[in-house]
Amino acid sequence: MNYESAFLKLKHCLRASIEDERPSEKGWALISVLYIVAVLALLAAATQALLLTSAELDRRSWERTQADAILDGAVTRAVVAITDRRLDWRWPVDATEQSFSYDNIPISVKVQDQLGLIDLNAADGSMIKRLIQAAGQSENSANTLTDRILDWRSGSGLNRLKVATDDDYAAAALSYRPRHGPFQSVEELRLVLGITSELFQKIEPAITVYSGHPAFEPATAPEMALKALYFDRPDEVTKALAARTQNSADSLGSRPGALSSAVSLAGRSFAVSASMKIGNRNYRRKTVVMLTEDPRRPFLTLAWY
Numbered sequence: 001m002n003y004e005s006a007f008l009k010l011k012h013c014l015r016a017s018i019e020d021e022r023p024s025e026k027g028w029a030l031i032s033v034l035y036i037v038a039v040l041a042l043l044a045a046a047t048q049a050l051l052l053t054s055a056e057l058d059r060r061s062w063e064r065t066q067a068d069a070i071l072d073g074a075v076t077r078a079v080v081a082i083t084d085r086r087l088d089w090r091w092p093v094d095a096t097e098q099s100f101s102y103d104n105i106p107i108s109v110k111v112q113d114q115l116g117l118i119d120l121n122a123a124d125g126s127m128i129k130r131l132i133q134a135a136g137q138s139e140n141s142a143n144t145l146t147d148r149i150l151d152w153r154s155g156s157g158l159n160r161l162k163v164a165t166d167d168d169y170a171a172a173a174l175s176y177r178p179r180h181g182p183f184q185s186v187e188e189l190r191l192v193l194g195i196t197s198e199l200f201q202k203i204e205p206a207i208t209v210y211s212g213h214p215a216f217e218p219a220t221a222p223e224m225a226l227k228a229l230y231f232d233r234p235d236e237v238t239k240a241l242a243a244r245t246q247n248s249a250d251s252l253g254s255r256p257g258a259l260s261s262a263v264s265l266a267g268r269s270f271a272v273s274a275s276m277k278i279g280n281r282n283y284r285r286k287t288v289v290m291l292t293e294d295p296r297r298p299f300l301t302l303a304w305y
Contacts, residue, residue, distance in 0.1 A: 014039070056298050063278050070102055071285035074274040078109050079289060079299050082258070083265055092257025093270060094220040094244065095205070107276045114269040114288070116220030117208035118228065121153055121182040124214060131228035135202040145194050152178040168193055180302060183209045185303070210269040210288055210302060219244070220257065266293040269302060 081091035081098070091098050093113040100107055118131055125146050132142040151165070166177045172193060183189065188205055190200055206224035216225060218240050230236035245256045261267070269290045276283050289305040 006117070037254065060281075061235045063281065065277055067276060067283035070107065070276060070283075071274045071283060074107050074109050074276075075101065075272050075285060075287055078111050078272045078274070079270075079291070082111055082270065083291065083298070085261070087258065087261060088255065089259035090255055092220075092255060093259060094257040095222060096257050100156075105276055105278060107274060109275075110273045112222070112271045112273075113217070113220040114208045114210040114271060115213060115217045116222070116225065117211060118206055118216055118225055119211040119213060120186070120209050122209055122212055125150055127214075127228060130231040131203055131206060131224070132199070134224060134227035134231055135199055137199065141194075145179070145192070148178075148194060149191050152180070153182055155180055185209060185285045186301070208269075208271075210271075210290075220259075267291070 036202040038211070067088075077100075078091065078098075081089070082093055084090045088107075088121075091109075091111055093111045094116060095110045095112045098109045100109075105299040118127060120128075128149055129142045132145050133139060137145065148168075169177050174193070176191065178192075179188070186204060186209060189195055190197070190206070201254050203224060205222045206228065218229060219227060221229070223237065223241065224238045230240070267290060269288055271286065271288045272287045286303075286305040287301060290302055291299050
């Protein structure tokens, strides 16, 4: 007898005992037995639920461990692929998606050369302003936001700008103030007063804090970065993207978007994004690595998400 039927039987007996003003001792004994059976059934059901929960947690833990190992392997494979001596085998470094499978699990990987992005700490104000305008902001808004970005990354007391002061953050009831130092991550840009989530999502693919260069390389730059570079010449953006499908002995390898053997990779940084799905759960890994050309330690990890 399961606990549901036991409760139904108990309910029936209770109703019968209520209707009978003098229930027999036998009836009360039956009610007591049914009550005990029902409680035991509930305990058994609870125990079973706990066992199932424990088993599910174990399964998810193993699944997470498996995914972490595969994603770590995908990052290593990406590093090998972008440095492959066989130029025909080199992966592109302009965020072109690459797909492969491991143990019948499809994996997607993108690699973005950090020298193809606008560095928040090194780019001048005019480049940052054009990027913000390319994302749809008015010139006045772009001027204000650019000043606040420059103020955030500047040393304390330096380059104090009329529209970018600590008082602005206090007036906005924010609990923090500008760093007055280099951005530590791209995500830190979200803290700059006036940078909305919508604006950040538009410009995020075009920015970095890992290149250290005031300019960027159009050959591996995303479209948004090119729109900032050629803000007054939109036709050049189309030409640059079209030229990427052609081979260039100067900067690209034999595959579109891949670096040539003439390019030094030592000290160059790349963002590697890997994603996969096991069952109904999605797993992702994003890391930024700097190549060393040291066979004992081919790359250093700068960021890990």
